[in-house]
Amino acid sequence: MLVALKGIHKRFGSVHANRDVHLQIGAGEVLALLGENGAGKSTLMKILYGFYAPDAGEILIDGVPVRMDSPRTAMSRGIGMVFQHFSLVRELSVRENLLLAYPHSPWWQGRAHARANRVLRRLREFAPDIDPDALVSQLSVGEQQQVELVKVLNVDARLVILDEPTSVLTPPEAERLWALVRKLAEAGHSVVFITHKLEDVMACADRVAIMRAGALVDVRDANRLNEQQLVELMMGAGAHSAAIEVDAPASAVARLLVAAVSATRDVMHIEDINLELAAGEILGIAGVAGNGQALLADAVAGFAPLTAGEVILAGNVLHSAERSIAHDPRIGYIPENPLRNAVAADLSNYINLLLRRYSEVAFFPRWEREKTAARALIKRFDVRPPLAELSSGALSGGNLQKLVIARELSRPRELVVACYPTMGLDVHAAAAVYQHLFAQARAGACVLWISEDLDDLMRYAHRIAVLYHGRIVVTVDHRDADRHVLGRWMTGAAAAAA
């Protein structure tokens, strides 16, 4: 199957998301669609998937023009898409989720039904490690992604679009995905791999199409380009991020004390967490996703009730088992999954930006003044599109992250809790986030920074603690940090050996 996009134009309000894009996708090839956040990659592929209608341009399949008026049409043409936000029913098993999405699903869904087992064929082929009877809520993010992919393959998709698939994965999970993508291509599927990570391109792409500001800049064979060239094509010539500076903390006196904290939410536990941070210190929390990171962040920031222990900042008890205050003005908090946890998605950006100083807003607010203030923040933190009145839910993942960071870190804080603050961001935007984050540390804030990026943690954090099964299993100074040793702690291997 040969898919061709011709002269695609798409505008959202005053913003050109796509302008005059011409792109061909061949059978059995892996095409990486590379670009910064907001370059228009997802929009272009959502047009191909029938999710958006283009303002101009046409789509040809094997030379025949096709009107993609809905994802249903796209699927019937053999085009499937796996989104960043999964659409799995968490309370159902893998098998049930696959049956739900399967067009020839039998009416009576008995376990032993022959057709019911047919949906598992591709699961066995591409993800043999996943137990079909496991509940989706028990799967890791990477496994859920594989189930989504199998769902798409089950409707006979010959072209599979993956929207930033590695942005939610740990490094080993990403490696598994790259292998899976190569396997798909060998089986004759075409794959479009939307990404802003160069390593994705290097690892599994045949060709790379680079987008910048809505336009297609270049299409090349992936092995013809080195990383430096890719960055220049992606960011434009001469774009360099400013150096990220991290100072050593001025004193060694503990300012933040997390004392014997335990908390429980759903099936997640954290137990007996003890941390001490000096003013200006950056403590990185490493760990494989699903070991209690989000709960730890919520507990320290005051969004999850503690079952035991205390969080003490500068001698004052912030939270304890008896009481907890969500959002003390001294805390800046960037939670995991900002769409769900940090913003009201159907309200405008300027509303979401004022949430942290809500009590300072007049009872009858002067909205024009608030919008002006919001525009300044949006400009300073480079949120795109730079529209104060746009619903926050319409922002891309990376830009939403910037919006939350603008709200939380635009004022000096005494404690900053950041849970995956650079998730979904390209190198450039991630560097900007680190600057804002570490500037808070330089100004004397304690920074609790949860990340899956071990390289970044080792580069910038003063100390690294590893969270495994809800407990801090080891804390090391960044000078003594070793990738492999930390990796063994993260997977529990070191604890088993000790």
Next chain:
Amino acid sequence: MTEPSVLRRYTVPLAAGVLFVAVALAFFALNAPAPFAVFGAMVQGAYGDGFALSISLVKATPILLCALSVALPARMGLITVGAEGQLYFGALTGTGAVLGLLHAPAWELLPAMLGAALAGGALWGAVPGLLRARLSVNETIVTILLNYVAIRLVDFVVYGPWKNAANLGWPATVSFPAAAVFPAFTVHGTTVHAEFLVACAAAAALHGLVSRSRWGLSLTLLRSNRRAASIAGVNYARNAVAVMAIAGMLAGFAGIMQAADVQGRLQPDISVGYGLSGFLVAWLAGQNFLRIIPLSLLMGGLTASADALQLFAQLPFASTVVLQGLLFGSVLALNGWLRRSKA
């Protein structure tokens, strides 16, 4: 936060009106020989003269108040069907104050009656609010159930302890003294009761508060994402209880006005489905407090024209309920159709 386009704002009510008239005419044609004449009689019966208009206003007032009491909680995502029960319970507690102060002067009796009615309504609203906030109990179901409780409580007192012995078999309290009657005045032959103006003022005040104040934004935030609201320090429980209590006060006020001004006593049928009409009006108005006022007047007129239909076309009283249904069906169908054609 997209506002409907100007075109949409005017075409929907207009087209819905046309559709309603057409469907109503078809309904009359099935039941009477001269549908246009029946329709004319209906309009005449609702708004034709000062007397008809007075009756329509009397019917519109509790609908308006009940609609407000539904629309306010909806702003923070709470769906209440409890206006009917709050109306009854407000009438009950208000009547209790009247019976206790039967011979007191107006300046003592009126505030006591109003205070008791508002407190009763507030209580009947706050309970489902509190259950929702503390125990995550569905407020829609609790309000429905509390409706039955309140209606039966009124039955109990008027058949039992509060029954006027002089009434023989008829269940009702003694007549309220003149001091318990709210003021009314007459303009060009139309009697306007003060409670109608109070209800309009309440609608305007709520509109101003909800659309312009930080409190209105708090409610929107709570509806959108409770966690984001907690970032702003907006407390869900406190707002849920407060909003439901205010809603109860509005309906409770409607209840005591029915007893004091319309019936002159507490009796079992002080409401002819005003709570439900109010619910429908609130949702038709898209929870917009100002749009609720004309829609309530329309509903009040429709209810008031029942007598005209009975006299003129020998249509049973229930036909007004059919017409209400047709009106709502028309508006909802057109709204849905427009939304679909837009998408």
